Amino acid sequence: MAxxxxxxxxxIAVVIMVLFGSKKMPDAARSLGRSLRIFKSETKGLVNDDKDDKPGAAPAQPAAPQQLPSAQQEDGTTLNGVxxxxxxxxRAS
Incomplete structure (x- = not known):
């Protein structure tokens, strides 16, 4: 095959543009960019994990737990804006 x-x-690019239309192409490109950014950060994390696992490396500090928002009612009709x-x-009372 040549x-x-x-x-x-x-x-091929023209056929894709006709099939998907001009409205969906920016959304597709945006989601592809986000996916690539996530993939890049995860692969960097794997490389950093490999460096931390080597003997003689200083132990990593555990991350502080994140605080969750309280479930108290802000007013009579919403709970945390919902x-x-x-x-x-x-039931909440």
Whole structure:
């Protein structure tokens, strides 16, 4: 099978644009960029973990636990900004 040249790649790109439309292409590119960023950070984390596992390396400090928001009602209709029904207010009391 012959290799793909510029004309073939251009034709494939035009077909993709027609199939997916101009509205979905920016969303697809954005999600692809986010996925690549996450992948890059995870691979850096794996490399850093390998360096920490070597003998003679200083032990890593554990991360401080994150504080969760309290479940107290801010007013009579919401709980942390989420609408609450009368039944839920009665159960929370």
């Amino acid at each position: 290799g793909l040249g510029w004309p073939e790649l251009l034709l 609408p609450v029904s009368q039944d839920q207010k009665n």
